[in-house]
Amino acid sequence: MKALVLGGYGLIGAACLRALRKAGFSVTGLGRDAEAAQKVAPDDDWIIRDITKLSVDDWRRLTAEMDVVVNASGALQDGARDSLQAIHITAVERLVSALNGKPVRLVHISAVGASETAGLDFFATKGRGDAAIRQSSADWVILRPALVIGPEAYGGTALLRAAAAMPLVTPHLFPRIAIQTVFLDDVAQAVVQAATGRIPAGTLADLTEPRGRPLPDTIAMMRRWLGFPEPLATLPVPRPLLTLLAKGADALGHLGWRSPLRTNALAALADGIEGDPEPWQQAGDHSCRSFDETLAAMPATVQERWFARLYLLFPLGVGLLSLFWALSGAIGLVQLDAAAAVLTESGMAQGPARIAVLAGSVADIGLGFAILWRPWVGAACLGMVLVSLAYLAGGSLATPDLWADPLGPFVKVLPSISLALFVAAIAKDR
Template sequence: MTTDEPSRVLVLGAYGLIGANVARALADRGHDVLAFGRDKAAAHRVLPDFPWLLRDMRALIHPDDWKPLIDGVDMVVNCAGALQDNAQDNLELVHLHAIGALVLACEKAGVGLVQISASGARPDAPLPFFRTKADGDALIREAQTDWWIFRPGLVIAPSSYGGTTLIRMLAGVPIIQPVALPAAPVQTVSVQDVSRAVVRAVERRTPPGTEADLVEAEPRPLVDIISGTRRWLGFAPARVTLAIPLGMVRLIGRIADGLGKLGWRSPMRSTALAAIEMGVTGNPAETRKALGRPALTLEETFQDMPAAVEDRLFARVQLLTPLLIFALALSWVWRGAAGLGAIDRMAETLAAHGMPVFTGRIVVGAISAMSIVLGLSLFVRRWAVRVLVVMVFVAIFYGAALTLLAPYMWGDPFGAGANLLLVIVAALATRVMMDTR
């Protein structure tokens, strides 16, 4: 039985790629949407006009934890998820224990539950991401309340995250087209279709107990998706296509995992790459049940969301950001190490301006050590934004000191003065690029 009555819907993970679009689609249909997430800054940046519940799902592992959150709610839509275990995410807590507690709370309150799972989620999957998703799905199937489970393929949206960010990065490389896992079969789905499936469930146009993959009709090799994305972005066709060897792809994944321990959520983490290597496919016959029609093809999805200049800029920025961070970190460590190596000569320069040699050594040593610490700290994600701001002010301080002690350096086009200006601008630009959502 369908209903045109507006519902009060709690959307978990509402600032994510899928969650934000689902929340907007439900609100556009007149439903009362309550958004849920743990990051206050991301929440109010992505959906500033929505009411928010700011909580961490990792702490909601008992039914009573959920009770006050679903009070007065008609439906919960779970768009939350984690790709792999790290300091910020725990797969079992988010995909299994929190979902088990939510199921029990929804049963008791008579609240419906829509689960956004993942194509490939099954108990025997080789990746923990898919296994824990499948375990959560199994708990929902046993729920004594109305439920729906949808498993999207590779979600294409106006914004991007994870695998789609990786595709845009690769499509943004000028002249050559590097391709990781070129033959991997992939079926895409428009985020509009994912939102449509959720809206139809909330409005009960799709019957409870529906479980469906959300994918376009035919799989296509990843290389075709990247080339299609390149055309959509409006970049010139690549002159050369370069397949990245599988061994190198896996090495990149391990390096990205190591950076993940420092807080960086790279789209090239091993789980994301392994998921693509396995293939992102599903059953399009199930999709028709959830949508009432076939899913949009990749070409139709791109046609419905023309690329703008900011899309092209994003693709290139994603390539440049890690390079800028590495270059800035290396330059500050290098500068600090060089300062320590030339501490005697620099102390003598300061002595020529009236500073005692001993004091000069201390000053040079402290400034050099600070440069090294700042450079190394830039590799830690949760410190990086603040470190970039500190770098700007330290560079300004260096410039003031340079003006007082060696003003002639400003006249050298290859000297410290010119380098300081570049450092300040690079730090400011990188700070802007650090906004991920």
């Protein structure tokens, strides 16, 4: 049997790829990022297309020889790279139109809480996509996972790890809201069951553990799983601060950053993540594991602890590099004559000295802003390293005495290079 997995390099999509391949399917992934696809599953077949741009005829061609289509694509919030309307509704409507009347099983991954009348646009658009499928004549199964926990860390699961890794303190927020989770492997196995026809057509079921717990308890369990010591204190997080963080994360979303602190993510947590496990217990051949059982099934290693701590430090590193380079360039422009005088005192003519300072300042400011655009982070960091090395080389020739300057203007460039290399090394989120 042949299966096409949409969003095949995402957290759930990649797990579905592996599980379907293990179950004997010939699997093809579909996504818009060729680099991410090759990193996640280099030996699988891939179709590199943007699902939001595929027409009904495109879908007919892509699914012509498929027995199963698994839709694991999705987005949390509108941003520079994502449109909820296009991903959750338009693409689904076109896909369903292409599958109507065809003997192809559609396994659609939705979300607990999806509803056309939901107040949050994430759940509302998911609900409208689900409705389009339910009203069609396609052979469909809709699965709605709760908060998915797996060995891979992305989005909400990465945020949980980071919150659990905070040194000395632990955040205390939404203490009265219940959170239910589901193990990633349970989601993947449910998809295999649906793909092989063991789940009746027309099944709509939540995938969730039997009972939830408050978010602080979930974070505490994650902290123990990571092996970090008990916190010395809890840190209450006021709602106004959360709102401010969410607005800032929303703004960064327009620069391509998919922060799990965006408004939709925090609003979903504030409303609670709760589903009904009963329909799946009746339809499937296994219940979803509890959070305790999930953590026991994937022992934490040093990689987990490194990731949790680095996830906290990464945005700090990006912010510091942006501030350092943009301010450095701005100061050079504001104090152009003083900066040029350092070069003229070493024998450089006034004109070339001013040009050198101007060029350096513009480059500094450009790199300081470029690193804020998510797709350019790695390239901007490497640009910072190259400009820093050129600065050290040129400065050593023109003003070698600055190596012995008490304020260490050359020596201080070395930590900046190290920070840029560190950020570049962990910039990829797939």
